[in-house]
Amino acid sequence: MGADPRRNGQAGIRRASALLGCSGVLLAGCASMPDSGDVHAVKASQRADSQVRVYAVPPRKDATPDEIVTGFLEAMTSDDTNFDTARSYLTPEASEKWQPEESTTVLASAPDPGVPVPGRRDNPGMSYPLLGRHIATVDAQHAYQPVTPSEYRRTIHLSQKAGPDGKQWRIDSLPAGLLLGASDFERNYRSVNKYYFASGRDVVVADPVYIRQRQDPVTRMDPVTQAVKALLEGPTSWLKPVVESRFPTGTEMKLKDGATSLSFDDRNGLKVPLDDKASNVGRTQCMKMAAQIMFTIKDLSAARLEQVELLRSNGSQLCVMSAGQAEGYAPDHSSGRPDNQYFVDSKRRLALLAAGATEAGEPQNVAGPFGDGRLALDAVGVARDEHKAAVVAGDFSRLYVASIVSDSRLPDPVITSAGKGPDNGLTAPSWDGRGDLWVADRDPDGPALKRLPNGSDAPEEVRIVPGLDGARIQAVRVSADGARIALLLTEGGSTTLKIGRVERHGDSDDPVVTVTELRPAAPQMETVTAVSWAGPSRLVVVGKEAGGVQQVRYIQTDGSTVPKGILPGLNQVKSVAASxxxxxxxxxxxxxxxxxxxxAGANWQTLVKEGTAPVYPG
Structure with missing residues (x-):
């Protein structure tokens, strides 16, 4: 069969638009241009470089339906103000209804216009199927929501409308929001953590969202201002039940007339003017509001952010917070020093490698019953203050808790499982930032997720809502803030990673704790072998995609990928740990x-040839 001339025409438009779009030749489509260097042609699905800029080009006179569809899809990938050029491909009625900011549908590659279907007498015009593989959606709260990859098929409809230049083809019906391929999404957007306080605690929790890499086409705000605006709008729906904002409800920035961006002063400080809703808050509350902003934008500035100053609506100072003061609200500040690395040595004792050491040498065993050989260890979890540890022993059937900084007797087990072995006994334990200890019992006859308040109180079973529907917990890792939990769940021969909210209800001294609304965190992976928290909203996982080989990679807790997140190759990895x-x-x-x-910047280095189960505190 011969080549499809319609598709060849579309490819020609995409290539030509990149080369000619800014030289006065008006073709349907967009020119893809770097901020520096030579102009070169790239297809929409190939733009992964954040330095590439896409400049929208309006439709030429008498553009064909193919050109209109292709040009509109390209124009959606640009930073054009209010998507004005993209709107020029729409009828006035369709443009008025289209709200690109309400959602973004992310496909594995750029959407492909299928073979057009001529209209009928009762619905004249042309219909084009838009085809692709749906991998995620970003909602109006900027929250990324991965989906199990599935076929995407929607319809875009064109009709001829009379105008000054005669009848012209324009789009009169289209899917809601933006439609982008993954590489265009990565080029246009970046992940940012908003921060809120864990319910009832003065510890911040990360709430990842996606904002525009450069100016937002609708608001014209730069990334810093976008992030503050998103913070003031409140937490995303998934995290909202377990966090609180210290900003009064409805608080907004009060920028000067015509201003769209906040600015840094010559001392790397940021002034944030707020409206009347925040003008009368007390100093304690104001400092917590400033801390939320400090944590939210600290990674967005090229220079280190030194302070945040909040201003009343009349321009007077509300409060000032320094970077050092904000650290008091960090969830990982409990130890006050760099974390040591721990592992089970060749004699199944708990050993450590001091923070900052360049090589292990002879392992240094901890004090007490876990380091002197009285107990053969299977798995371990070290408390975040590094004063005590929890270990699993007895062929994964018993859990013990004891000091690792002083000698003591071997305590009685705090949990005994009827199941045994690495698949049916207890999981490795995990400590949250509250000092609570978590472990799962994988006994086939009585599986359960358990929490030991303060690491020493009687274990309580934690209900998971909704239930696991036959899936079994293989690993448990709780976040430092205690508001989220990562679970490896095995069902049907594969193990997947899910993140749940940790909700606490009732008496604050004796709450009822549940894990709620589990969501996929690594949907691109067919199976996950190991997981560890690696920061406020980042995980490091070991697993593989369908048909692929084992990888060690970073992912975000919302299920999105981290740019350049795949780490150097390492064979037969059984466990991984991050600080x-x-x-x-x-x-x-x-x-x-x-x-x-x-x-950082190196390859894997062997520390101890004989040893297993490496962990950081947590």
Whole structure:
């Protein structure tokens, strides 16, 4: 069969628009241009470089339906003000209804216009199917929601409308919001953590959202101002039940007339003017409001942010917070020092590698019954203050808690499981920032997720809502803020990763704790072997995609991928651990290489040839 001339025409439009769009030749489509260097043609599905800029080009006179559809799809990928050029492909009525900011549908690659279907007498014009593979949606709250990859098929309809230049083809019906391929989405958007306070606690929790890389086409705000605006709008729906904002409800920025951006002063401070709703808050509340802004934008500025100053609606100062003061609200500040790395040595004792050490040498065993050989350890979890640890022993059937800084007797087990072995006994334990200890019992006859308040009180079963529907917990990792939990769940021969909210209701001294609304965190992976928290909203996982090989990679807790998140190859990885401090190196256990570490900018380095179960505190 011969090539489809209609598709060849579309490809020609995309290539030509990149080369000629800014030289006065008006073609349907957009020119893709870097901020510096040579102009070169790229297809929409190939734009992954955040430095590439897309400049929208309006439709030429008498543009064909193919050109209109292709040009509109390209124009949606631009930073054009209010998407004005994209709107020029629409009828006035369709343009008025179209709200690109309400949602973004993300496809694996750029949407493909299918073969057009001529209209009928009762509905003249042309209909084009838009085809692709749906992988995620970003809602009006900027929250990324991955979906199980599935076929995307929607319809875009064109009709001829009379105008000054005669009848012209325009789009009169289209899907809601923006429609972008993954590479265009990554080029246009970036992940940012908003921060709110854990309910009832003065500890911040990350709430990841996506904002525009450069100016927002609708608001014209830069990324810093976009992030503050998103913060003031409140937490995303998924996280809202377990966090609180210290800003009075409805608080907004009060920018000067015509201004669209906040600015930094010469001391790397940021002034944020607020409206009347915040003008009368007390100093304590104001400082917590400033802390939320400090954490939210600290990674958006090229220079280190030194302070945040909040202003009343009349321009007077409400409060000032320094970067150092804000750290008092961080969820990972409990130890006050860099985390040590721990592992189970060749004699199944708990050993540590001091923070900052360049090589392990002879392992240094901890004090007490977990380091002197009285107990053969299977798995371990070290409390975040590094004063005590929880270990699983007895072929994964018993859980013990004891000091690791002083000698003591071997305590009685705090949990005993009827199941045994690495698949049916207890999971490795995990400590949250509240000092509570979590573990799952994988006994086939009585599986349960359990929490030990304060790490020493009687274990309580934690209900998961809705239930697991036959899936079994294989691993448990709780976030430092205690508001979220990562679970590896096995069902039907594969293990997937899900994130749940940790909700506490009733008496604050004796709450009823549930894990609620589990959502996929690594939908692109067919199976996940190991997981660890690696920062406020980032995880490091070991797993593989369908038909792929094992990878160690970073992902966001919302299920989105981290740019350049795939780490150097490592074979037969069984466990991985990361610190809440993202500057600390990863550690992992490989059946081939033993305990290994990945310093920044380097490859994996063997620390201990004989050892298993590496962990950071947590």
């Amino acid at each position: 809440d401090d993202e500057s600390q190196p990863l550690v992992a256990y490989s059946q081939e290489d033993g305990i290994v570490r990945l310093p």
